[in-house]
Amino acid sequence: MLVALDHIVVAVRDLESAARHTEALLGRPLSWRGEHPGAGTANVLFRLENTALELLTPAGDGPVGAGVAARLESTGEGMVALAFATPDAAACAGAWRAVGLGPRGPEDGLGRDTESGAIRRWSNVYADPAATRGVLLFGIERRSPPDVLPLCEPRVAAGAAVGALDHAxxxxxxxxxxxxxxxxQLGLRLALDRSFEARGVRILFFRVGGVTVEVAGPLEVKVDAPDHYGGLAWRVPDTEAARARLVEAGFDVSEVRAGAKPGTRVCTVHSRTCGVPTLLIGPEGRVPEAESSP
Structure with a gap:
């Protein structure tokens, strides 16, 4: 029923500033600059190889904008939702109802690109946050051709640009x-369930459409607190080159270090991430010069 991680939603206060910072972070231009008539929101979208990133802000009057504004007031900028692709929103709603997720919808949506005038249409199904441990999860059936939201091509050397999402x-x-x-309940494939006794942590990996959803929590449950989003890890071909590019652009970035996964190198981006804990992850070794040119 869920075939991919369609996009991640991040709430931001200043859409223009957030868009500039995210373009610099990814090394790619945005794919869409839009508005949602009647919803009270405006957005920009970055379409990558295996998902898209949406920056969302209140704009005018509308129920969605009011909800985003309340979220910004209470907890600030950051991740607010994971949207999973489904080929059939009505069937998704029925399946979620049967497993106790209390869905709302399907609800049809429309977005308009404020620069090109292009229109995108979709149908969303929202799981009840009371049934999803406090995080917002929804299914989305796309009803417009994929090329209406174009892939954002790198503006920097390919080895230094973010290519895809590794995990949320x-x-x-x-x-x-x-x-x-x-x-x-969601039907995602469980690829890993591992406990780390020394750290007192248990980690689950769920795979969907070439992306991992990582769930991490304590081995011993003392208080059954609600879940919340913990960040994004972006794939880069060359971690050292990506770090050097970001440092030159004024980002605060950690030194490159060995990743938890064998054969990887990672660094943490500490600034200009719209409140989202952000990791860059790439393979050991540098990308050859010929492969890292635009």
Missing amino acids: VVLSGNVDASRKLYAE
């Missing part, structure tokens, strides 16, 4: 409950 992180207060949600 959910921090769980009760990993057993979260495993039931993502594996049994």
Whole structure:
């Protein structure tokens, strides 16, 4: 029923500033600059190889904008939702109803690109946050051709640009409950369930459409607190080149270090990430010069 991670939604206060910072972070221009008539929001979208990133801000009157404004007031900028692609929103709603996710919808949506005038249409199904441990999850059926949202091509050397999403992180207060949600109710494939006794942490990896949803939480549940989003890890061909590019652009970035996954090198981006904890992850070794040119 869920075939991919369609996009990640990030709430921001200043859309223009957030868009500039994200273009610099990814090394790619935005794919879409739009508005949602009647919803009270404006957005920009970056379409990457395996998902898209949406920056969303209140704009005018509307129920969605009011909700985003309330979120910004209470907790600030950051990740607010994961949207999973489904080929059939009505069937998704029925399946979610059957497993106790209390869905709302399908609800048809429309977005207009404010520069080109292009229109995108979709149908969303929202799981009840009370049934998803407090995080917003929804299914989306796209009803417009994929090329209406073009892939954003690199503006920098390909080796130094973000290419795709590696994983999105959910921090769980009760990993057993979260495993039931993502594996049994949402139907995502569980690829890893591993406990780290020394750290007191248990980690689950769920795969969908070439992306991993990582769920991490304590081995011992003392308080069954709600889940919340914990950040994004972006794939780069050359971690050292990506770090050097960001440092030159004025970002605060950690030194490159060995990743938790063998054969990887990572660095953490500490600034200009719209409140999203951000990791860059790439393979060991540098990309040959011929492969890193635009």
